[in-house]
Amino acid sequence: MxxxxxxxxxxxxxxxxxxxxxxxxxxxxxxxxxxxxxxxxxxxxxxxxxxxxxxxxxxxxxxxxxxxxxxxxxxxxxxxxxxxxxxxxxxxxxxxxxxxxxxxxxxxxxxxxxxxxxxxxxxxxxxxxxxxxxxxxxxxxxxxxxxxxxxxxxxxxxxxxxxxxxxxxxxxxxxxxxxxxxxxxxxxxxxxxxxxxxxxxxxxxxxxxxxxxxxxxxxxxxxxxxxxxxLGGSDVFILLDSADMDATVESATRARLSNAGQACNAAKRILVAEDVYDEFVAKLVTSFEAVQTGDPLDANTTLGPLSSQTAADTLIEQIDDAVSKGATLLTGGKKIDGPGAYVQPTLLTDVTPDMR
Structure with a gap:
């Protein structure tokens, strides 16, 4: 019902x-x-x-x-x-x-x-x-x-x-x-x-x-x-070695975390040219960790909760599944302590198609 x-x-x-x-x-x-x-x-x-x-x-x-x-x-x-x-x-x-x-x-x-x-x-x-x-x-x-x-x-x-x-x-x-x-x-x-x-x-x-x-x-x-x-999408964010690195990190953070990532056109995967991979990943981790999570009614908040506790639980299950199958967790990956459907901004590398 x-x-x-x-x-x-x-x-x-x-x-x-x-x-x-x-x-x-x-x-x-x-x-x-x-x-x-x-x-x-x-x-x-x-x-x-x-x-x-x-x-x-x-x-x-x-x-x-x-x-x-x-x-x-x-x-x-x-x-x-x-x-x-x-x-x-x-x-x-x-x-x-x-x-x-x-x-x-x-x-x-x-x-x-x-x-x-x-x-x-x-x-x-x-x-x-x-x-x-x-x-x-x-x-x-x-x-x-x-x-x-x-x-x-x-x-x-x-x-x-x-x-x-x-x-x-x-x-x-x-x-x-x-x-x-x-x-x-x-x-x-x-x-x-x-x-x-x-x-x-x-x-x-x-x-x-x-x-x-x-x-x-x-x-x-x-x-x-x-x-x-x-219907749903699985958009990819592609970074070439000619890109402006700082602007791209800002864009990638917004593309993944706007609306807590709950959008068909949100960036679900990021493909990075090998020559700039390490630099980009390091800067993206820093950017994710600087995101201000909090009450969505607070004007200073840049990342609110997911839409429901069920959505948060499902996301944690997906993260755990990926890590158990060999993904590397660089930041985040856990629920934020306290009430609400909050999950830390999470970045995984070494992901494969068999992961949820």
Whole structure:
């Protein structure tokens, strides 16, 4: 059973819990999103743009509240949370500024046709399944363009970010978006599968793990639904011997440790030219050991906790597995004493593909 609750990863305390929707609540959400589409699709692009402009403005006006909420729920340092709020506002503003132009009819030159016009039309109610690592940004890049084109949205957020999810819904309504155009749902994975299969839903977008993507793609494919998946990554950071060493060390530290490394595009592996290997590794160890770990709501903190105690336990298991199979632990590798899901910034060398 999926449980929606705010657990502060900095100290492990449960702040607030929320009820998962029952079957009647899911049915109401589906019915409302489907009915809302019939109205929302008929509004002008200019009207939709006005609302998205207000959404962007509200993200600026309520930036402190928004940033503190995600820092509380998933542990991101406040400075990074503030950056995410600003980015999300910019995304909504981009679609507000450019949406009407992008939706204009486009005349095509088709041989043999008297006239040929490309029109961009909404398709209906869409399900969005979004992760906790960038609670506002992930939703903004899905909701912004789809609301602009005239689709309606049923949004399932990650179970550990319920207050962030509710804040986004509140801002949409404060901006004047109809309540049935964007509906937050606290649903189980099983309920989401049923919603994807429902005839009133026309598509689904998921950002998450490969396992989750496989499940969603299977359900969507079986029911011939449109599907967009953005899944995990394994990005490599490559250092050549011509690089500026100090700038590269700073960049590598940020690439690995921003958001506590919890991003699909974070640097997972670092490949270094042999001639500069020793110098780079020594400087990177020094850089990792200088990172300021602490309360994510403290402006001086540069590395917060992981998103949950489970995430911290899993990371420690991965580190221990690597060391047991021959990896060299240069720094870190342990939980930080005290409450919270804190793990020391860790650097391993001599890693092999068979390590977790």
């Amino acid at each position: 999926t449980t929606y609750k705010t657990v502060n990863p900095a100290d492990g305390t449960t702040v607030k819990e929320f009820e998962t929707l029952d079957s009647a609540g899911i049915e109401r959400a589906l019915a409302d999103a489907h009915a809302g589409f019939q109205t929302w699709r008929k509004t002008s692009p200019e009207h939709r743009a006005d609302i998205l402009h207000k959404v962007a403005d509200l993200y600026v006006e309520r930036a402190d509240e928004l940033a503190r909420t995600i820092s509380l729920e998933m542990g991101k340092p406040l400075t990074e949370s503030q950056g995410e709020v600003e980015l999300s506002s910019n995304i909504y503003r981009y679609y507000a500024d450019n949406g009407p132009r992008l939706l204009e009819d486009e005349t095509l030159d088709v041989p043999g046709a008297e006239i040929s016009v490309l029109q961009r039309k909404p398709v209906g109610a869409l399900v969005g399944v979004m992760p906790w690592n960038f609670p506002y940004y992930q939703v903004a890049r899905f909701a912004g363009p789809n609301l602009m084109v005239g689709n309606t949205i049923l949004l399932k957020h990650a179970p550990n970010c319920p207050q962030s999810a509710l804040l986004m819904e509140e801002i949409f309504r404060q901006a004047g978006l109809p309540e049935d155009a964007y509906i937050n749902i606290f649903a189980t994975n099983e309920q989401i599968a049923d919603m994807i299969a429902d005839a009133r839903v026309q598509g689904v977008s998921l950002t998450g793990s490969e396992r989750a993507g496989t499940s969603v793609a299977e359900t969507a494919g079986r029911n011939l639904k449109k599907v967009v998946l953005e």
